[in-house]
Amino acid sequence: xxxxxxxxxxxxxxxxxxxxxxxxKVLKDLLPDYIIIRHTVxxxxxxxxxxxxxxxxxxDGIITxxxxxxxxxxxxxxxxxxxxxxxxxxxxxxxxxxxxxxxxESNDPNELKKIAIERAKAHAENLAILxxxxxxxxxxxxxxxxxxxxxxxxxx
Numbered sequence: 001x002x003x004x005x006x007x008x009x010x011x012x013x014x015x016x017x018x019x020x021x022x023x024x025k026v027l028k029d030l031l032p033d034y035i036i037i038r039h040t041v042x043x044x045x046x047x048x049x050x051x052x053x054x055x056x057x058x059x060d061g062i063i064t065x066x067x068x069x070x071x072x073x074x075x076x077x078x079x080x081x082x083x084x085x086x087x088x089x090x091x092x093x094x095x096x097x098x099x100x101x102x103x104x105e106s107n108d109p110n111e112l113k114k115i116a117i118e119r120a121k122a123h124a125e126n127l128a129i130l131x132x133x134x135x136x137x138x139x140x141x142x143x144x145x146x147x148x149x150x151x152x153x154x155x156x
Contacts (some may be wrong), residue, residue, distance in 0.1 A: 007031060007131060008054035008062040009038040010047055015067035016109075019099065023063050023124040024088040030128035034060075044068060044126035045077050045101070048084030051096060055088070060132045061095035065120055078102075095130050099123045101149070119149035 007027060011020030020038055037059065041050050044066035044135050051062045064085065068078045082098065089096040096137075101116045127136035145153035 004036045004058070005031075005033060005052075006037060006057070006059040007127065009036065009065070010046070010050045010054065010062065011038070011065040012043050012067060013040060015044045015101070015116070016063065016067075016103075017067075017101070017113050017120075019065035019116055019120035020119055023065060023099075023152055026121055026124035027063075027128060028123065028137040031108040031131060034131075038073075043077070043080040045084075047081055047098075051085065051088055052092075055092050055094050061092070061097070061127050062094075063097045063099060063124055063127045066098075066100045067116075068100050068102045070102070076101075087127065095127065095146050097123050097127045097130075099148075104151075115149040122148035142145055 009020050009023050009027065020040065024036060024038055038056060039050050039054065041047060047064040047066055051064060054062055066081060068074050078100065085096050085098050085154055099119055101112065101119060103112065105115060106112050126138065145154050
């Protein structure tokens with residue numbers, strides 16, 4: 001029997017852009033042999049727990065897509081999310097790509113939407129590369145000042 005390969009997408013209802021659908025499309029195109037499971041949770045502090053459940057289910061990698069509000073309490077929630085995902089990645093040995101858009105990155109809603117779309121696409125591509133090729137897959141991009149959601153800074 002062939003082993004099933006799985007990746008997980010977790011997004012939030014708090015997000016103002018449907019980044020999960022964007023990541024799903026990219027991953028379906030780049031990982032056609034994988035089962036892709038998409039779950040949605042209320043907010044960013046719920047992402048680590050859901051990521052753990054998908055890892056326990058058998059997912060090889062996870063992409064989380066969150067939206068961080070502009071208030072100080074939202075920044076604290078982001079720190080909690082980030083620490084939780086880092087610890088989960090270390091303890092599970094699984095690839096976890098954390099994609100977040102911070103509402104105070106721009107005052108222009110259209111620009112925020114563009115940032116969210118581009119960031120979700122680019123990080124979904126990164127997850128696919130890491131799943132298929134491991135850490136060697138991104139070596140060719142090392143030191144290039146590549147950014148997700150904005151124009152690349154470029155190498156020095």
